[in-house]
Amino acid sequence: MTKTDIFPINGTDYIEFYVGNAKQSAIYYQAGLGFKLIAYRGPLTGVPDRESYVLQQGKIRFVLTSALSDDHEIARHVARHGDGVKDLALWVDDAKKSFEVAVSRGAEIAYEPYTISDEHGSVTLSAIKTYGETIHTFVERHDYNGIFMPGYEAKESPREDPSCGFKVVDHCVGNVGWGEMDKWADFYRKVMGFNLLITFDDKDISTKYTALMSKVVTNSNGNGYIKFPINEPAKGLKKSQIEEYLDFYNGAGVQHIALLTDDIIQTVSRLRKNGIEFLYVPDNYYDSVTDRVGKIDEDLEELKKLNILIDRDEEGYLLQLFTKPVMNRPTVFFEIIQRKGAESFGKGNFKALFESIEREQALRGTL
């Protein structure tokens, strides 16, 4: 951490999804994506109005929450957006101070700081609003040694070693409305002192038909663990995939979460075996890819078989691929990424990727 890190963040603490049926979604994340069920909160622990299931893989924690009645903020969120990401929670050393700094620099309050305790210690939480109805909770853990946080009880995963090899959250991408990308990139720079890492204009991210623009902000004055690309739609001959998202999500929200693995072949093999569906990559992608990326350690045939994409930057290369939307609405999806030196986002794959998304859009009748 350097002196210029005005807003120290240790990493992603958890990501909370508001969903229609947390109990069943929890099975998908276990059986499909290899997460382990670790904790529960709900009527059985004295919380009558909602149920939450906490899942973990590597250092990644997902919380799946459903309301138990219709007249409930969570039920309204799900009715409006479908299943989606509510909270990108950030692990900080001081949740009260982080909150005060963010609010003094222009953030809107989601909720004021409060501390919860049990026999294992205490956790302080506070939260600010970001794009759409998404929030950032600041999580301060005072050497908390219980499971997840006070109020939750341990819940054993019935599955043996379900892991697909995910280690950490690599980046979380938000889709915002027309002309709003700069506003939200500036929000992160102003409120949290993030840096602008890279900008992609519509010339970088367009196909014959559709386009988008993107700015990536990061806490790179600190550890660089937090990377938030912000997308907005751009004008093209047909409907931008970002516009499709905004229509179905009813506004801005999280588009994809990239999960880091150090063995993408193993990870994707397992995911495919578990029934997870990925975007289709045409076979001819592999005909010319080595001209672009040069020598790689992996067997190209194996990558082709699994539809894994490759890209190179000045620092190295990366391997990535994208699931189809994991919600009923074509909104949230996951990226699986392995970095072999490269710190970038796979610009060289944008064209192939977006053509593949357009193919899906056309099938849905929304291109």
Ligand code: FE2
């Ligand atoms: Fe990504």
